[in-house]
Amino acid sequence: MLKKEQLISDIKNMGLKSGDMVNVKVSLKAIGKIEGGAKTLIDAILDVIGEDGTLVCDSFNDTICRYTRFIHKNRITNEKTKSYAGAFVNAVLSHPQCYRSTHPLLAFSAIGKKAKEMTEAYTIESEPYGFLEDMANMNAVNLRMGDKVIGVGTTHVAICKHGFQQKYIPNGIYYIDEKGEKRWYEHFWASGCYKGFNMLFPYYREGGAVIKEGKVGNANSMLTSMKKTLEIEMELFEHDGTAFFCKDPGCVNCAFTWKHSVYSYWQSAWVDLKRGDYKRFAFATLEAVFGTWHK
Numbered sequence: 001m002l003k004k005e006q007l008i009s010d011i012k013n014m015g016l017k018s019g020d021m022v023n024v025k026v027s028l029k030a031i032g033k034i035e036g037g038a039k040t041l042i043d044a045i046l047d048v049i050g051e052d053g054t055l056v057c058d059s060f061n062d063t064i065c066r067y068t069r070f071i072h073k074n075r076i077t078n079e080k081t082k083s084y085a086g087a088f089v090n091a092v093l094s095h096p097q098c099y100r101s102t103h104p105l106l107a108f109s110a111i112g113k114k115a116k117e118m119t120e121a122y123t124i125e126s127e128p129y130g131f132l133e134d135m136a137n138m139n140a141v142n143l144r145m146g147d148k149v150i151g152v153g154t155t156h157v158a159i160c161k162h163g164f165q166q167k168y169i170p171n172g173i174y175y176i177d178e179k180g181e182k183r184w185y186e187h188f189w190a191s192g193c194y195k196g197f198n199m200l201f202p203y204y205r206e207g208g209a210v211i212k213e214g215k216v217g218n219a220n221s222m223l224t225s226m227k228k229t230l231e232i233e234m235e236l237f238e239h240d241g242t243a244f245f246c247k248d249p250g251c252v253n254c255a256f257t258w259k260h261s262v263y264s265y266w267q268s269a270w271v272d273l274k275r276g277d278y279k280r281f282a283f284a285t286l287e288a289v290f291g292t293w294h295k
């Protein structure tokens with residue numbers, strides 16, 4: 001059972017320091033059993049970054065399909081809606097000093113010095129993932145804990161800034177606007193392939209973006225400079241727009257669903273069929289038939 005003191009020691013050893021603004025991505029399962037659970041990990045991070053630091057996490061909301069939204073017409077998202085992002089994020093949301101942005105879908109949450117001003121500035125009008133770009137510009141760091149955690153926080157920013165177009169089944173969210181009226185907000189930007197994001201680590205290492213690799217509890221962890229990972233991704237995608245693909249010809253997230261994908265739907269679907277992966281074949285077919293372009 002991990003205690004707070006041990007976590008503080010591990011996190012300091014990762015290179016996180018007083019005054020840091022940190023984007024935290026964590027798999028609690030990978031860390032191991034913590035005395036007091038997710039709250040203890042939050043307290044440990046806040047202890048390390050101190051009063052001048054800011055802890056940020058993605059507390060995004062789940063979407064519903066545009067075509068079947070009438071079934072979910074009473075599912076209205078607000079600032080109190082639980083995120084799909086897991087136990088740590090939901091513990092951050094219930095922290096008494098947590099602020100959450102009003103963006104209906106990309107709702108970032110933060111605790112600490114800049115929490116209030118940053119979350120208030122991030123609204124429905126803001127650029128998708130612009131919050132993370134602002135963090136990169138403020139020399140923030142990303143602390144990822146656990147091998148299954150997705151990326152280092154900046155890859156979505158680079159994909160959106162390059163204007164890559166992706167096809168997927170349109171989806172969105174119902175929310176209440178400032179006049180108290182119910183509105184539909186649609187996801188309009190490209191996403192990415194999560195397996196592909198974690199294949200970019202060698203580039204971060206080579207490019208000097210990794211501050212430290214080590215362990216927090218049992219979790220393989222990495223502290224990166226968001227400014228540097230974003231710079232590396234911007235340059236890499238400029239030369240190779242397929243760099244964030246996972247290279248699996250059967251992958252619905254990248255094989256044929258981008259304007260610059262290297263396979264066709266038929267090639268990708270055939271790979272799924274040959275593997276006997278009928279579920280993925282069905283999903284690929286739905287994406288090909290009902291998907292619309294997003295950027």
Ligand SMILES: [Zn+2]
Binds near residue numbers: 251
């Ligand atoms: Zn993929």
